[in-house]
Amino acid sequence: MTEEQILCSASKYQEKFYLNPRYQNLPQKIKDELKAACVIFTEEIGGVIILYYDDEGNLSIATEFEENDFLYDEIGSGLKVNQMRNNKRELFEQLEEYYELMQMRG
Numbered sequence: 001m002t003e004e005q006i007l008c009s010a011s012k013y014q015e016k017f018y019l020n021p022r023y024q025n026l027p028q029k030i031k032d033e034l035k036a037a038c039v040i041f042t043e044e045i046g047g048v049i050i051l052y053y054d055d056e057g058n059l060s061i062a063t064e065f066e067e068n069d070f071l072y073d074e075i076g077s078g079l080k081v082n083q084m085r086n087n088k089r090e091l092f093e094q095l096e097e098y099y100e101l102m103q104m105r106g
Contacts, residue, residue, distance in 0.1 A: 001052045007059065007095065009050040010038035013066065033091060037084060045080050046072040053099050059092045
């Protein structure tokens with residue numbers, strides 16, 4: 001995944017949320033919703049969550065954790081990712097359409 005493909009991420013380790021500056025023109029409500037979802041994920045599960053666009057323009061979710069992070073909930077991570085995909089389906093579809101339009105504009 002390239003920097004351009006990353007929409008946003010959050011890290012429990014650095015206690016930070018990152019929104020790619022390329023997507024700063026998203027409505028504030030959407031930015032707030034993304035931030036809340038990512039921060040809640042890292043608070044409950046730990047590690048890092050990354051929302052990114054794959055090569056086909058689909059919004060994907062990746063998680064990472066440090067090798068010595070014994071508090072990271074690996075099983076809970078998969079469950080929480082699936083829950084996020086289901087609960088945020090409409091938002092993710094809208095973000096995929098947005099990404100497609102941005103790609104067309106160059």
